[in-house]
Amino acid sequence: MEDTNQTIVSEFILQGLCTSKKLQTFLLLPFSILYLVTVVGNIFIVTVIITDHRLHSPMYFLLANLSFIDLCLSSVNTPKLTIDLLKDNKFISFGGCMSQILGVHFFGGGEMVLLVTMAYDRYVAICRPLHYSSIMDRQKCIWLVLISWIIGFVHAVSQLILILELPFCGPRVIDSFFCDIPLVMKLACMNTDTLEIVIKSDSGVLATTCFILLLISYTYILLTVQRHSKDGSSKALSTCSSHIIVVVLFFGPIIFIYLWPVNITWVDKFLAVFYTVLTPLLNPAIYTLRNKDIKNAIKKLINHM
Numbered sequence: 001m002e003d004t005n006q007t008i009v010s011e012f013i014l015q016g017l018c019t020s021k022k023l024q025t026f027l028l029l030p031f032s033i034l035y036l037v038t039v040v041g042n043i044f045i046v047t048v049i050i051t052d053h054r055l056h057s058p059m060y061f062l063l064a065n066l067s068f069i070d071l072c073l074s075s076v077n078t079p080k081l082t083i084d085l086l087k088d089n090k091f092i093s094f095g096g097c098m099s100q101i102l103g104v105h106f107f108g109g110g111e112m113v114l115l116v117t118m119a120y121d122r123y124v125a126i127c128r129p130l131h132y133s134s135i136m137d138r139q140k141c142i143w144l145v146l147i148s149w150i151i152g153f154v155h156a157v158s159q160l161i162l163i164l165e166l167p168f169c170g171p172r173v174i175d176s177f178f179c180d181i182p183l184v185m186k187l188a189c190m191n192t193d194t195l196e197i198v199i200k201s202d203s204g205v206l207a208t209t210c211f212i213l214l215l216i217s218y219t220y221i222l223l224t225v226q227r228h229s230k231d232g233s234s235k236a237l238s239t240c241s242s243h244i245i246v247v248v249l250f251f252g253p254i255i256f257i258y259l260w261p262v263n264i265t266w267v268d269k270f271l272a273v274f275y276t277v278l279t280p281l282l283n284p285a286i287y288t289l290r291n292k293d294i295k296n297a298i299k300k301l302i303n304h305m
């Protein structure tokens, strides 16, 4: 083994959000509040859905699961990012770095599949309304959730295995606020061109497949809604438009970062903040503000307290 001759990197240094010390101190409060609101908001949605029996339907169970994944996803990066704003040297251990990669891809991949699942649920509800309760029974719903977690897990582990193989011996500065695979790969002391293609296609295939499936189902849904416009389809349309906003917010930045060959660091960082910090907050916000059933359930819960 050659490894014994090389100095093995046991920690990396993150460059953080920006270089200005003042700006970082200034950002501490907004980021802390964002994270707090994300955690409270998502826990609140899960609680409301689990405690209110009128919300015990596949759509809301899936929504509760989405909130739960969002909670986990935001907890991978945001706490460290926020605490790091106070530090001059933002170290992250090798293990910590690998955990971030695992976490982001596990919850991120799971969320993508879950969004597809939610689109499928809406597709059945709107395009096959008479068969809805037989197609989306409790068992099926649990399976769909399980499949999301399993695909997320397999995806994350496959990415991690490839990264763990790499030798790290030289530079260890990552120009970001978390361990993003492309940036970590650049630090490996070997040629990673082939590996880069493998890793990018791993994420690319998952993201593209999910995105195409989402496009197909929402196109179908919107066409159906349009054909039957008048008979109470405005509620369907409003539900679906929240779904579509969430999908665009989630996939927009990811597609931009991974498929667009721009290499402007601040654009990348801005988009990374967007999908790791803001999207997990926006999902609960969008669903609660636009959904009458959830608003009623919240009122009921508050009255009970």
Ligand SMILES: *[C@@H]1O[C@H](CO)[C@@H](O)[C@H](O)[C@H]1NC(C)=O
Pocket (backbone or CB within 6 Å): 046, 058, 061, 062, 064, 065, 068, 141, 142, 145
């Ligand atoms: C996720 O979905 C399953 C299946 O419908 C449901 O039983 C469970 O309560 C949901 N989990 C959360 C955290 O909402």
